[in-house]
Amino acid sequence: MKQDMILILDLGSEQNAQIAREIRALGVYSEIHPHDITLAEVKALPNVKGIILNGGPNRVVDGVEVDVSRDIYNCDVPVLLADHKGDAPWPADEAERGRALSNFVFGVCGAQANWNMENFIADQVELIRRQVGDRNVLLALSGGVDSSVVAALLIKAIGKQLTCVHVNHGLLRKGEPEQVVQVFRDQMDANLIYVDAVDRFLDKLAGVAEPEQKRKIIGAEFIRVFEEEARKLEGIDFLAQGTIYPDIIESGTKTAKAVKAHHNVGGLPEDLKFELVEPLKMLFKDEVRACGAALGLPDSMVYRQPFPGPGLGVRCLGAITRDRLEAVRASDAILREEFAAAGLDGKVWQYFTVVPDFKSVGVRDNKRTFDWPVILRAVNTVDAMTATVEDVPFPLLQKITARITAEVEGVNRVLYDLTPKPTGTIEWE
Numbered sequence: 319m320k321q322d323m324i325l326i327l328d329l330g331s332e333q334n335a336q337i338a339r340e341i342r343a344l345g346v347y348s349e350i351h352p353h354d355i356t357l358a359e360v361k362a363l364p365n366v367k368g369i370i371l372n373g374g375p376n377r378v379v380d381g382v383e384v385d386v387s388r389d390i391y392n393c394d395v396p397v398l399l400a401d402h403k404g405d406a407p408w409p410a411d412e413a414e415r416g417r418a419l420s421n422f423v424f425g426v427c428g429a430q431a432n433w434n435m436e437n438f439i440a441d442q443v444e445l446i447r448r449q450v451g452d453r454n455v456l457l458a459l460s461g462g463v464d465s466s467v468v469a470a471l472l473i474k475a476i477g478k479q480l481t482c483v484h485v486n487h488g489l490l491r492k493g494e495p496e497q498v499v500q501v502f503r504d505q506m507d508a509n510l511i512y513v514d515a516v517d518r519f520l521d522k523l524a525g526v527a528e529p530e531q532k533r534k535i536i537g538a539e540f541i542r543v544f545e546e547e548a549r550k551l552e553g554i555d556f557l558a559q560g561t562i563y564p565d566i567i568e569s570g571t572k573t574a575k576a577v578k579a580h581h582n583v584g585g586l587p588e589d590l591k592f593e594l595v596e597p598l599k600m601l602f603k604d605e606v607r608a609c610g611a612a613l614g615l616p617d618s619m620v621y622r623q624p625f626p627g628p629g630l631g632v633r634c635l636g637a638i639t640r641d642r643l644e645a646v647r648a649s650d651a652i653l654r655e656e657f658a659a660a661g662l663d664g665k666v667w668q669y670f671t672v673v674p675d676f677k678s679v680g681v682r683d684n685k686r687t688f689d690w691p692v693i694l695r696a697v698n699t700v701d702a703m704t705a706t707v708e709d710v711p712f713p714l715l716q717k718i719t720a721r722i723t724a725e726v727e728g729v730n731r732v733l734y735d736l737t738p739k740p741t742g743t744i745e746w747e
């Protein structure tokens with residue numbers, strides 16, 4: 319490993335991830351570990367230059383104040399105890415906090431600012447080669463940021479020892495399956511299995527209107543398709559996954575409550591046993607994007623907005639029909655094009671279209687129409703717990719309306735969803 323490290327030991331702070339990110343922003347690598355790590359485990363970590371004992375409101379667990387083992391205080395690297403008995407231990411002002419961190423990291427610990435993507439990629443390539451040897455790895459490649467960056471990293475490390483499986487379930491956005499094939503098969507010369515499962519998914523979903531039921535069918539069918547492909551292959555020992563650092567932090571440290579189990583290609587049958595390769599598990603999302611860009615993935619893949627697992631399936635409200643699904647896909651493509659042309663694509667957190675399962679009366683070329691509406695949604699959020707509606711310029715809304723009603727078959731109206739979260743959720747289903 320090439321980079322110096324500042325270790326954050328979790329003594330119940332709610333700012334562990336934030337402090338780690340801010341230290342990394344100074345160019346120094348930082349990892350969060352639980353408070354009961356042993357001195358031997360600390361010593362086994364590479365290049366630890368300093369330790370922050372990060373106390374906070376969750377320090378008292380079941381009436382007992384948690385602490386690290388005594389010998390960590392006497393460790394041969396500087397130890398900073400950030401705990402002011404219940405107060406926020408770090409300055410609230412970002413610049414002041416930056417100065418405090420910089421003083422400890424560089425002034426006290428003498429760490430080098432050598433955390434960068436080039437070194438990270440070089441380290442990971444070495445680690446992946448060491449873990450995998452001459453064996454083979456399987457990856458479910460959605461074309462989303464996380465699995466795409468894992469794919470690019472593994473292609474660099476082990477080339478054709480990686481097999482990627484991309485499942486086109488018919489619920490992807492316009493151009494996405496084509497882009498996966500073009501980037502990974504054509505440009506990166508990867509082993510890519512492209513599975514056209516469109517009919518299979520849409521047949522299974524036919525007539526199913528209940529949102530949770532739709533999500534379950536999509537999830538279960540995905541596992542089934544992926545499992546079938548995995549069984550056709552021989553000599554695969556590893557499964558690569560796009561687990562990222564927030565997935566791990568959110569699965570719970572010993573002081574914080576577990577937020578959620580981290581998701582991945584879970585649900586594979588017991589007899590399909592793989593060892594996991596998770597090269598992004600120490601990266602925050604912005605670092606995953608930087609890694610993807612450094613590996614040469616196109617911006618449209620690396621900086622794409624978040625997209626729900628069940629894809630367009632939850633934006634084609636109620637029971638999915640092929641014609642309404644096409645209306646969602648075509649209107650979504652127009653919205654994305656117009657937002658990009660107006661420079662809103664890098665600014666608005668998430669924007670998409672929804673097609674409900676009812677029609678309204680309209681008029682076109684002096685003739686009565688009876689068609690669907692398209693609902694536009696554009697929201698901003700920091701943590702996805704709350705969201706505000708983007709104040710889209712009215713002329714742009716009018717232009718998008720004109721294009722959608724002219725170009726998308728079966729649509730005669732366009733609506734803008736003005737609802738923040740709460741009371742609406744970001745997605746409609």
Ligand SMILES: Nc1ncnc2c1ncn2[C@@H]1O[C@H](COP(=O)(O)OP(=O)(O)OP(=O)(O)O)[C@@H](O)[C@H]1O
Pocket residue numbers: 457458459460461462463464465466483484485486487559560581582583626627628
């Ligand atoms: N259509 C698909 N084809 C192949 N693999 C898929 C597909 N959809 C999902 N996956 C796999 O399931 C994982 C979890 O999917 P999810 O939709 O929750 O995305 P995610 O965690 O945001 O990851 P990503 O950014 O890679 O899409 C993906 O990382 C990928 O490995």
